[in-house]
Amino acid sequence: MRRARDVGAENEEPGLVERGLGLFLDHRRVANVGRRTGFAGFPCVLPPAMHDATTMPELPEVETVRRGLQPVMEGARITKVEARRGDLRQPLPKDFVKRIEGRVVTGVGRRAKYLLADLSSGDVLMMHLGMSGSFRVAKDDAEKIPGEFHHPRSQARAHDHVVFHMSSGVRVIFNDPRRFGLMLLVSRPDLDAHPLMKEVGPEPLGNAFDAAMLAAACKGKKTSLKAALSDQKVVAGLGNIYVCEALHRARLSPKRMASTIATRSGAPNERAERLVDAIKIVLQDAIKAGGSSLRDHRRTDGELGDFQHHFRVYDREGRRCVTPGCGGTVKRIVQVGRSTYFCPVCQK
Numbered sequence: 001m002r003r004a005r006d007v008g009a010e011n012e013e014p015g016l017v018e019r020g021l022g023l024f025l026d027h028r029r030v031a032n033v034g035r036r037t038g039f040a041g042f043p044c045v046l047p048p049a050m051h052d053a054t055t056m057p058e059l060p061e062v063e064t065v066r067r068g069l070q071p072v073m074e075g076a077r078i079t080k081v082e083a084r085r086g087d088l089r090q091p092l093p094k095d096f097v098k099r100i101e102g103r104v105v106t107g108v109g110r111r112a113k114y115l116l117a118d119l120s121s122g123d124v125l126m127m128h129l130g131m132s133g134s135f136r137v138a139k140d141d142a143e144k145i146p147g148e149f150h151h152p153r154s155q156a157r158a159h160d161h162v163v164f165h166m167s168s169g170v171r172v173i174f175n176d177p178r179r180f181g182l183m184l185l186v187s188r189p190d191l192d193a194h195p196l197m198k199e200v201g202p203e204p205l206g207n208a209f210d211a212a213m214l215a216a217a218c219k220g221k222k223t224s225l226k227a228a229l230s231d232q233k234v235v236a237g238l239g240n241i242y243v244c245e246a247l248h249r250a251r252l253s254p255k256r257m258a259s260t261i262a263t264r265s266g267a268p269n270e271r272a273e274r275l276v277d278a279i280k281i282v283l284q285d286a287i288k289a290g291g292s293s294l295r296d297h298r299r300t301d302g303e304l305g306d307f308q309h310h311f312r313v314y315d316r317e318g319r320r321c322v323t324p325g326c327g328g329t330v331k332r333i334v335q336v337g338r339s340t341y342f343c344p345v346c347q348k
């Protein structure tokens with residue numbers, strides 16, 4: 001049923017049930033865990049506690065949410081749906097409850113920043129977190145949020161808009177204060193042609209995404225590398241934070257012309273190789289951080305915990321570049337309406 005290019009078949013993370021559900025994440029305790037658990041590629045430097053109100057969940061966060069939902073939803077029946085508000089970014093589909101209740105979730109995948117729950121009816125429940133959306137997994141009185149990262153999430157009950165009661169014994173609760181999230185039902189064969197899907201480029205962690213593919217997409221592009229990597233048609237769901245981080249890791253300036261990672265014929269040069277490696281490493285490290293943080297919760301056995309990303313450049317304006325021997329200072333500029341953080345010394 002699932003297309004090969006969806007993500008989700010390979011879930012090596014242990015499930016939430018095995019991890020225990022008597023735990024949840026609390027962003028107020030971010031700093032402690034952050035200092036304790038730095039991870040490969042991200043030095044243990046906490047960003048200033050100033051968060052752009054418009055930041056939204058990015059690919060690693062969505063993938064972490066997927067890995068949190070998969071063990072409690074996949075193979076389970078949705079016994080009851082509470083749609084407490086019919087209007088998210090768009091109204092919930094007509095017959096939303098009727099089309100979902102009683103169906104078995106046959107897979108929980110992801111495409112770009114969309115979570116895709118395949119239902120036994122042949123429908124796919126397409127879910128997007130929007131700007132402020134999050135899921136909680138609840139069992140009795142215990143709750144857990146799969147995926148926090150850089151963005152604190154609301155747990156205010158007034159914003160619990162959709163609740164799925166699962167035969168696995170848990171409730172999956174969608175909370176979204178700003179209601180930019182999205183829930184749609186699309187028949188599986190129509191998914192690729194759906195207006196939200198049809199122009200989405202390759203998955204950055206997929207095998208098909210390599211230097212040749214990126215170079216071909218950037219060939220002749222007169223826009224900046226930052227703009228090219230932010231374009232969903234070039235690569236799916238990378239998001240502002242990870243574009244900044246990947247460019248720093250690849251030592252490429254965000255202002256560099258996108259076409260310069262390809263030869264005139266569109267073949268990849270060494271910059272394209274470096275950039276693709278950096279994109280994959282940055283995303284994998286971020287997802288791993290989510291996973292290791294979830295494991296931390298089990299170890300602390302009930303104690304509140306949480307995690308925060310540790311960025312090389314993002315949100316670090318005016319601070320020392322972390323590239324060994326660089327000595328540069330992280331600068332912030334605005335490109336395509338979004339903040340770009342980079343080091344003008346080592347990113348060329």
Ligand SMILES: [Zn+2]
Nearest residue numbers: 321326343346
């Ligand atoms: Zn530097």
